[in-house]
Amino acid sequence: MRVFSILITVFLVSCSTESKKDFYIHEDVPEYLHEGIITAANRINETAGETLLSYKGITDVEYENVFLGDKYNVVYHQRKDYIGRHGSMGFAKINYLPAIKGTIGWDIFLNAEKYDFQNVDDEHIEGLHFNSIVDIEGVMVHEFMHSLGIRHSEDKDSVMYPTMEKGYDFKKRDFSQEDIKQIRDAA
Numbered sequence: 001m002r003v004f005s006i007l008i009t010v011f012l013v014s015c016s017t018e019s020k021k022d023f024y025i026h027e028d029v030p031e032y033l034h035e036g037i038i039t040a041a042n043r044i045n046e047t048a049g050e051t052l053l054s055y056k057g058i059t060d061v062e063y064e065n066v067f068l069g070d071k072y073n074v075v076y077h078q079r080k081d082y083i084g085r086h087g088s089m090g091f092a093k094i095n096y097l098p099a100i101k102g103t104i105g106w107d108i109f110l111n112a113e114k115y116d117f118q119n120v121d122d123e124h125i126e127g128l129h130f131n132s133i134v135d136i137e138g139v140m141v142h143e144f145m146h147s148l149g150i151r152h153s154e155d156k157d158s159v160m161y162p163t164m165e166k167g168y169d170f171k172k173r174d175f176s177q178e179d180i181k182q183i184r185d186a187a
Contacts, residue, residue: 041144048184052183076108092110
């Protein structure tokens with residue numbers, strides 16, 4: 001039994017990510033989106049009162065659909081062959097291991113096939129004229145929260161509500177009280 005336990009431990013260490021909080025941005029993500037992605041991580045960290053997500057740099061590592069994922073947490077910008085549901089803006093692929101009751105890694109995919117991601121601030125909301133424009137920071141806050149194990153909410157004011165406005169109907173969401181509690185619980 002002890003040998004089996006040691007083998008399982010070695011297997012988990014070899015499959016685990018560098019750190020489940022460290023993440024990279026894939027080199028194909030347009031540079032103008034990096035600020036919104038990093039700002040989303042920082043919003044979550046500030047709310048948690050500690051570092052839950054840590055940006056490490058740019059990577060050329062390609063996604064591998066392997067058992068338990070690869071060892072890097074990466075944000076991808078997919079212009080074709082998007083792996084999420086067709087209409088979704090983003091998709092967090094979480095590698096959850098029941099044996100340890102936790103996440104051992106994740107990757108986030110942005111649906112660039114269908115949506116035009118932009119850094120949108122309150123000053124530019126009135127200028128949005130295309131129904132495909134989506135705020136990168138809002139989508140990334142939502143997907144990063146999934147990477148922390150947080151599920152969708154039925155509260156329409158929550159950043160974890162399953163849908164987000166785009167184009168003309170866009171509005172930024174602040175963290176709801178439920179969001180804040182779940183972020184702090186994930187810390």
